[in-house]
Amino acid sequence: MTGQRRVLRASIRRLWQHDLAWSLRRSPVTLVAAGLTLLCIAGALFAPWIAPQNPFDPASLNLNEAFRQPGSPGYPLGSDDQGRDLLSTILYGSRISLGVGLASVLFALLLGVSLGLVSGYAGGRIDAFIMRVADVQLSFPAILIALLVDGVARVSLPSHMGASIAIPVLIFSIGVSGWVQYARTVRGLTLVEREKEYVQAARVIGRRPIAIMLAHVLPNVMGSVLVIATIHIATAIITEATLSFLGVGVPPTQPSLGTLIRIGNEFLYSGEWWIALFPGCALVILVLSINLLGDWLRDALNPKLR
């Protein structure tokens, strides 16, 4: 028992004295950003327990409770045009925003890293082909690609699946629009690593290329990939919000932050300012704090800046 505790204490001390932890302690802005991010994630994760209402359950909504002012009893941030409590909807909506953001980053990361590894390690025609595709995609803005993929997927998939496939389609389209950055970085790093002695040694003892890529090259390029991923999460959340704002994202019965801002936008001039304002603030806080964290991580992991 005491042995275990001692091990635990030792590992906490090691974590506390780690380079990253040291640099985190030295940056109050990052601490605040980390705190806010944690708060947002906790709010999203525990929404069903914290939120006063489940805005995704149509039976709990009452149209007669629509357009309540912020501060009305039961509606701390007011309610929207369908009678959804805005606080609950923001909590549930950030669940979708964060979920879609994380999932699409994961998807882009998997796709980009594997293509980058193959491209860098194999070289030759495969490399040329993958990189030209990446170049072509880079010449379009990411949001345009996401719109395109989303639009094509919606038309080609049977329409009755509409609501149930909306979120997977969204994740796919945002993911596809973001893989290039990963692929390019990983390819560059792989080109360098490939020539190093340890890779050559592995090749000499007869390991298969796939094993070399995964076991030897991949761990050595992951640092940079993580930095890109952190910043990409913020971009992905914004892309999701933009798509939802344009009305091609999530179904209207399950609003994300972008959908809420779109709904609120219609009522900005008629006096119901809170429907757009509060989700907008939530989105800014979420994206800003994740961005700050990403910036800090990049600096902290970059030995040249230290």
Place this chain on the structure above:
Amino acid sequence: MKKLLFLLLFAVLPVQATTLRWAAQNDILTFDPHSQNHTTTITLVMHVYESLTRYGKKYDIEPSLATGWKEISPTQWRFNLRKNVKFHDGTPFTADDVVFSYGRIKQPQGTMQIYVDGVKEVRKIDDHTVDFILAGPDPVLLRKLTDFRIMSKVWSEKNRSQNVQDAKSKEETYSSRNANGTGAYILKGWEPDKRLVLAANPNWWDKREGNVTDVIYTPIKADATRVAALLAGDVDLVTDLPTQDVARLKQNAALKVVEGHEVRTIFIGLDQHNNELQYSDVKGKNPFKDVRVRRALNMAVDREAIKRVTMRGLSIPAALMIAPGVHGHTTELDKVAAADPGGARKLLAEAGYPNGFEFTLDCPNNRYVNDEEICQGLVGMWAKAGVRVKLNAIPFSTHIPKILKHDTSAYMLGWGVATFDGLYTLQSLVRTKTTGADGSFNCGRVSDPKLDQLIDAMKTETDVKKRDGLLRQALVMTRDEAYYVPLHHQMRPWAMKKNVSTLHRADDRPEARFARID
């Protein structure tokens, strides 16, 4: 020279120009009067071209280019044409123009044939008399003819515009950009998507009730911009108002808002044909074939809440499939019961769905006033009765072909009535679908032999009393069998400057001849 200028100025002074600047959402599609059955297009075209009959202030039939008519037999009507009427280019109006226009509107590339549907032939008797030969008796002929506009035969032939413009192939003809009617206003110019200018016709046979001599029509797509143009004083009249802005405009001391309803009813249709609903968790049967389920869906809808919250007061809750102003509508029939989710749950349990069921509702998101918001509200209301609804909100251009293919279990649609007569709605929505006009928008394939009988009898019944009885019976049956879930009749407020007054029209077509600017 100076003297001449002075004289000119003097000559111009007494004729004061009064310009009405009007903005709405859409531009017109064409100026060819026989090409497109589209409300905005018709509204502007009817300022320039006239028909044999027209609607008066209360939508009663008035003589226009015809001064009178007589039924020689149930299938032969004689029209006396107005004498000494000249087209804007000076050519006189005669029977030849009516015969020519009839041949023209019938051409298949147009979409206006419905207004002469049932007319077999138009026969010239003399220069100012024509006979309409009908396929069968037609009690609403005079109403249909209000949208059958007369063109000059001579002018059309001179300008090679004998054929209706084919809008589908983006054809441009002389008559799609230029106009020569007999109406109160003359087309002065049209720059698509920018502006359209009309000027009063000094030789018009009738007198304008208002004082508007010039009309400038500007299409402004974005809601906020259109409202801002009115607030800034750039336009005098705005139609297609966003509901949430109406209250704000009403409070503005420099403006006034004229409210009136449109003869359009928004409703939900249900698939009552398939033996198993296509988009539902109920297998092996179709719950919508059970009248108790349909009644339950009707009972659960809180139409007052939709009116108060979503429509901001700009709707009339509906129990009947036709709006006030349409012949056959009475307030006594159109009484809406209060929402009763508990009762709906009970009815559903009786029908064998104690735990409700699930279905998908197809809804347009850019056609009717607040369409998607209304559908979202319905999802909540039906959820309280235990029915789980998946919402599929899509643009109207994909929605309409989908429901016309019957690829739907439940859908939203709005139905406007151009003839101001209930038969139009019953024939299109309730009559069993055949080819042609019968059941043309009966997308859920409602089929009731008794109603079919009533509707078919109505088509040729010329005895007004008997026909009214049939109409009432059919409307009540449609309501009580809950073949549809009517939601509300749309209101269409128009906003204008304080010094502008005009007659609100239930077909949502402003007419400059009724407008005054003080």
